[in-house]
Amino acid sequence: MNFHRSNRIRYSPPRSICPAIINQYMNLSFLTHTWYGALLIVVVTGHLTIMCTSLYLHRAMTHSGVRLHPLASWPMRWWLWIFTGMNTREWVSVHRKHHAFVETDQDPHSPVIYGWAQILFLGVKYYRNAAADPETIEKYSKGCPDDVIERKLFIPHKFLGPIILLLIDLVIFSPILGFFVWAGQVLWVPFWAAGIVNGLGHTIGYRNYKVKDASRNIIPFGMLLSGEELHNNHHKFPSSSRFSQRWFEVDMGWWYIQLLRLVGLAKVEIVQHAAPNFKHAALAAKENAIERVHEAAVAAKEAASQAKTAVHVVTNAKLGPEY
Numbered sequence: 001m002n003f004h005r006s007n008r009i010r011y012s013p014p015r016s017i018c019p020a021i022i023n024q025y026m027n028l029s030f031l032t033h034t035w036y037g038a039l040l041i042v043v044v045t046g047h048l049t050i051m052c053t054s055l056y057l058h059r060a061m062t063h064s065g066v067r068l069h070p071l072a073s074w075p076m077r078w079w080l081w082i083f084t085g086m087n088t089r090e091w092v093s094v095h096r097k098h099h100a101f102v103e104t105d106q107d108p109h110s111p112v113i114y115g116w117a118q119i120l121f122l123g124v125k126y127y128r129n130a131a132a133d134p135e136t137i138e139k140y141s142k143g144c145p146d147d148v149i150e151r152k153l154f155i156p157h158k159f160l161g162p163i164i165l166l167l168i169d170l171v172i173f174s175p176i177l178g179f180f181v182w183a184g185q186v187l188w189v190p191f192w193a194a195g196i197v198n199g200l201g202h203t204i205g206y207r208n209y210k211v212k213d214a215s216r217n218i219i220p221f222g223m224l225l226s227g228e229e230l231h232n233n234h235h236k237f238p239s240s241s242r243f244s245q246r247w248f249e250v251d252m253g254w255w256y257i258q259l260l261r262l263v264g265l266a267k268v269e270i271v272q273h274a275a276p277n278f279k280h281a282a283l284a285a286k287e288n289a290i291e292r293v294h295e296a297a298v299a300a301k302e303a304a305s306q307a308k309t310a311v312h313v314v315t316n317a318k319l320g321p322e323y
């Protein structure tokens with residue numbers, strides 16, 4: 001009888017404000033118990049990893065376009081260590097060298113030199129090779145943090161972060177799902193940043209500016225990769241903390257910077273802008289197309305010459321040395 005009484009007085013929200021769909025999504029267990037929930041976790045954490053890479057490693061530390069308060073930069077450093085194993089001085093050094101020697105044989109990851117497929121699929125290998133060169137680190141790491149946490153943990157134990165992440169994922173998810181979530185999280189930057197940005201960002205897309213390198217804006221909507229998609233704009237103005245230049249371009253990293261500014265955690269140091277117009281962009285695209293046609297013609301001429309030499313050698317071999 002008492003049970004009946006207690007059932008009657010138990011609070012239940014009115015049905016009108018608590019439809020079944022809200023009930024379903026308020027129960028967040030779907031995030032850890034279904035494949036689509038796990039995929040959502042991978043995408044959201046991956047996006048945050050790229051955001052930390054773009055804001056902290058790229059715009060703040062490498063190019064000094066924005067200054068981040070320690071309350072913003074510290075969590076980003078920890079996040080990057082856990083999700084990627086990357087440390088500041090290696091990333092900054094490799095990227096500064098990319099800008100200094102872009103599209104030459106000194107460029108650590110130029111698709112023009114090594115081929116786009118190499119950088120798209122094996123970009124992380126090129127990054128690691130460059131990061132392992134002490135001369136590169138010595139020359140290009142000025143201004144990077146050199147505190148005890150960097151020297152004692154982030155640099156000497158770079159793979160400990162992703163191992164901790166694996167243990168956390170195995171506890172939160174089932175062992176199989178946890179492993180796949182972890183794999184998606186740790187492969188996010190090698191694929192999207194080292195592969196897509198470094199590979200396709202110098203291969204496909206449109207150009208607002210004619211610069212000496214082959215950089216391109218992959219798409220105008222920089223939302224998934226925090227604005228890193230706008231790579232041609234970035235090569236034109238490397239120090240600018242804002243990557244978008246045209247009215248329809250979206251730089252999500254810039255939005256994050258504005259949010260941090262609002263709460264006093266970021267100070268914008270440099271914003272550069274030279275509004276490209278359609279005429280300018282069309283001219284740049286035309287010049288670029290002409291360059292490509294010229295390159296293809298030279299390559300074809302060279303191939304024809306080599307083929308001719310090969311035929312000549314074969315003919316001589318058939319006829320004998322006296323001919």
Ligand SMILES: [Zn+2]
Pocket residue numbers: 098198201202215231235
């Ligand atoms: Zn580049």
Ligand SMILES: [Zn+2]
Pocket residue numbers: 058062063095099234238
């Ligand atoms: Zn850069």
